[in-house]
Amino acid sequence: MILCKTPEEVSLQVRKWKLEGKKVGFVPTMGFLHEGHATLFDKSLSKADKTIVSIFVNPAQFNDPEDYAKYPINTAGDLKLCESKKVDLVFLPDQETMYPGGIPDVLLAIPHLMKNLCAVSRPGHFEGVLLVISRLFHFVEPDFAFFGKKDYQQYLLIREFCKTLAFPTEVIGCETIRSDKGLALSSRNARLSESEKEESLLVSRALRLGESQIRSGITDPVLIRDIMKDVLDSSSKIKLDYLEILNADTLESLEFLKGNLLLAVAVFIGPVRLIDNITLSVSE
Amino acid sequence: MILCKTPEEVSLQVRKWKLEGKKVGFVPTMGFLHEGHATLFDKSLSKADKTIVSIFVNPAQFNDPEDYAKYPINTAGDLKLCESKKVDLVFLPDQETMYPGGIPDVLLAIPHLMKNLCAVSRPGHFEGVLLVISRLFHFVEPDFAFFGKKDYQQYLLIREFCKTLAFPTEVIGCETIRSDKGLALSSRNARLSESEKEESLLVSRALRLGESQIRSGITDPVLIRDIMKDVLDSSSKIKLDYLEILNADTLESLEFLKGNLLLAVAVFIGPVRLIDNITLSVSE
Structure with missing residues (x-):
C-alpha cells in the first residue's frame, strides 16, 4: 500500500496508473474508519482497478468547533484497516497541505439542495464539503468516487455539484451500513x-x-x-x-x-x- | 484541425494525447475572434504540444439580454483563423450541450474579488464565467489555459478560483492587444x-x-x-x-x-x- 502526504505524490502515481489504462476509484473519508467505510472500499475495489482512500478531518465543514475538536482520530488503526482491505493508496494530507494559508474565501453551493436538513442545521457545512471534495477530486482525478447514503443530502449535493461542474468523475452512492441492532454506523x-x-x-x-x-x-x-x-x-x-x-x-x-x-x-x-x-x- | 461538437469527442481526443505524453493548452473564447485571441493561440502553441480553442457565447455570463442578443458571431471566419494559426482542435458546443436542461442552479464565487468593478456593474456575470470555465476545464482537462488581461478581474478571479479548487490547470494571463491607435481589441x-x-x-x-x-x-x-x-x-x-x-x-x-x-x-x-x-x- 502506497502512503502519500502531498497532492503532488498522489497526482504522480495516479497519472502513472492512467497511462497504464487503469481506472481509479476514490473514497474520501475523515478517518476513524468503520465497517461502513470498509464497504465503500469494497465497492471501489470491485469496480475500479486502483482504489485510493483519503483521510482528512476537514475543518472547513465543521460549523461547531467542539464537534471538530472532539472528532475521533485513529490514524494507525485506519491505515491497518486500509492495508487489510488491500486499498492501493492512502492520501493523508495535513491541514497546511489541504489549505495553504488557511481556509480560503470561496463560495460553492447548489442552492435548491441546501434549503433544509443539515444545510440549515449546520450553516456553512456543505460549502466546506464542496470545497474539500473539489480539491480532493482535482488531486486524485478519480473515475469513480463512493459516498455513503447515511449522509444522504451530502451524497445528493456532491453528485449534483459534480454533474453541474462536469467533473469527469462518476459519483456513486452506497447503502448505509448498520449495527445488528439497526444503528447506522458513524x-x-x-x-x-x-x-x-x-x-x-x-x-x-x-x-x-x-x-x-x-x-x-x-x-x-x-x-x-x-x-x-x-x-x-x-x-x-x-x-x-x-x-x-x-x-x-x-x-x-x-x-x-x-x-x-x-x-x-x-x-x-x-x-x-x-x-x-x-x-x-x-x-x- | 479537429472540430468537436461534444465534450465526449474532446475528452476522447485529449486523453489520447495525454497517453502520448502531450501537454494541452486551452483558450476558451466567445468567438468573433480577433488579433487578441490570435495572440493567446500563439502563446498556447508555443508553450503546449496541443492547442484547443473553444467557441461558445455563454448565456450564463450575460446580465444584459440585449448584450447577449447582439453579441457578434462569425463562426466561419473563426474556424478559418483557427485553421490558419494551426490550432489543433476547436470545440464548438451548442447551448444544449453546455447546459442540458438550461442554466443550472449553482453558486460559484470568490467573494473578496467580487466586490467592485465588473462584479458590481454586471451582477451574476462572474458566477456565469466561473460556471462555464469549470465545465470547459473538466471537458478539456488542460495543462495550461490562457486569458487576456483586458478582462483583468476575470483573469484574476479565474486564476484564484482554479487555485482554490486545485484545478490541475495553470492559468496564464496575457497582455492586452491594442489597435495602432491604442484601442484594446474586443x-x-x-x-x-x-x-x-x-x-x-x-x-x-x-x-x-x-x-x-x-x-x-x-x-x-x-x-x-x-x-x-x-x-x-x-x-x-x-x-x-x-x-x-x-x-x-x-x-x-x-x-x-x-x-x-x-x-x-x-x-x-x-x-x-x-x-x-x-x-x-x-x-x-
Whole structure:
C-alpha cells in the first residue's frame, strides 16, 4: 500500500496508473474508519482497478468547533484497516497541505439542495464539503468516487455539484451500513456511552416505523411525521434537530407521500449529533 | 484541425494525447475572434504540444439580454483563423450541450474579488464565467489555459478560483492587444461606428495619462482619478460606468498609490460597453 502526504505524490502515481489504462476509484473519508467505510472500499475495489482512500478531518465543514475538536482520530488503526482491505493508496494530507494559508474565501453551493436538513442545521457545512471534495477530486482525478447514503443530502449535493461542474468523475452512492441492532454506523458513535447507544436505536426504529406506515398506505406526511416523532420523544435523552419527509430527488416537501421518498432524522444525544435516513419508492 | 461538437469527442481526443505524453493548452473564447485571441493561440502553441480553442457565447455570463442578443458571431471566419494559426482542435458546443436542461442552479464565487468593478456593474456575470470555465476545464482537462488581461478581474478571479479548487490547470494571463491607435481589441468593438471608435480612444488615453502621472510621483488616488475622469468627460458620447485605481493583486482600494496598481475603466459608448485597464508597479 502506497502512503502519500502531498497532492503532488498522489497526482504522480495516479497519472502513472492512467497511462497504464487503469481506472481509479476514490473514497474520501475523515478517518476513524468503520465497517461502513470498509464497504465503500469494497465497492471501489470491485469496480475500479486502483482504489485510493483519503483521510482528512476537514475543518472547513465543521460549523461547531467542539464537534471538530472532539472528532475521533485513529490514524494507525485506519491505515491497518486500509492495508487489510488491500486499498492501493492512502492520501493523508495535513491541514497546511489541504489549505495553504488557511481556509480560503470561496463560495460553492447548489442552492435548491441546501434549503433544509443539515444545510440549515449546520450553516456553512456543505460549502466546506464542496470545497474539500473539489480539491480532493482535482488531486486524485478519480473515475469513480463512493459516498455513503447515511449522509444522504451530502451524497445528493456532491453528485449534483459534480454533474453541474462536469467533473469527469462518476459519483456513486452506497447503502448505509448498520449495527445488528439497526444503528447506522458513524465515526461519531464512538462518542456515545453504552446507554446512549441504546437510546440511539430509537432513530432507526422511528425510520422503520415511518417506512412501514407509508408502505401500509398512509400518504399524509404530517401523520407519518407525528408517528415517527412519538418514537423519538419517548426518550428524554434525545433532542430532535430535524425530522423530515421529502422528495428524495429534489429534497422538496410533499403534500402526499408518493414517488421517491426520503425520511431523514437528525438528533442530539448529549453533545453528539447523529443523522440517519431511509429512502423508499411508493408508486404514484 | 479537429472540430468537436461534444465534450465526449474532446475528452476522447485529449486523453489520447495525454497517453502520448502531450501537454494541452486551452483558450476558451466567445468567438468573433480577433488579433487578441490570435495572440493567446500563439502563446498556447508555443508553450503546449496541443492547442484547443473553444467557441461558445455563454448565456450564463450575460446580465444584459440585449448584450447577449447582439453579441457578434462569425463562426466561419473563426474556424478559418483557427485553421490558419494551426490550432489543433476547436470545440464548438451548442447551448444544449453546455447546459442540458438550461442554466443550472449553482453558486460559484470568490467573494473578496467580487466586490467592485465588473462584479458590481454586471451582477451574476462572474458566477456565469466561473460556471462555464469549470465545465470547459473538466471537458478539456488542460495543462495550461490562457486569458487576456483586458478582462483583468476575470483573469484574476479565474486564476484564484482554479487555485482554490486545485484545478490541475495553470492559468496564464496575457497582455492586452491594442489597435495602432491604442484601442484594446474586443469583439464588441465591431458594434462601434467609426466616430464611436474615435471617441473610444479616450479610454486608453485616460489610462496612459493616469499611468504617466503616477510614474511622475503623484500618490493620491483621488487626484489621479480626477485627472483621468476629465479625459473621459471630454466626450459627451462616453458614459462612465466605473473608473477605479486599486491594488492589482487584491482589488482593494488604496490610500496611497504604491505597489502593484490596477487602473480600470468601464464605459458605455451608445449601447456598447467597453472595458480597459493597465497595471503598473510603483516601488514602495
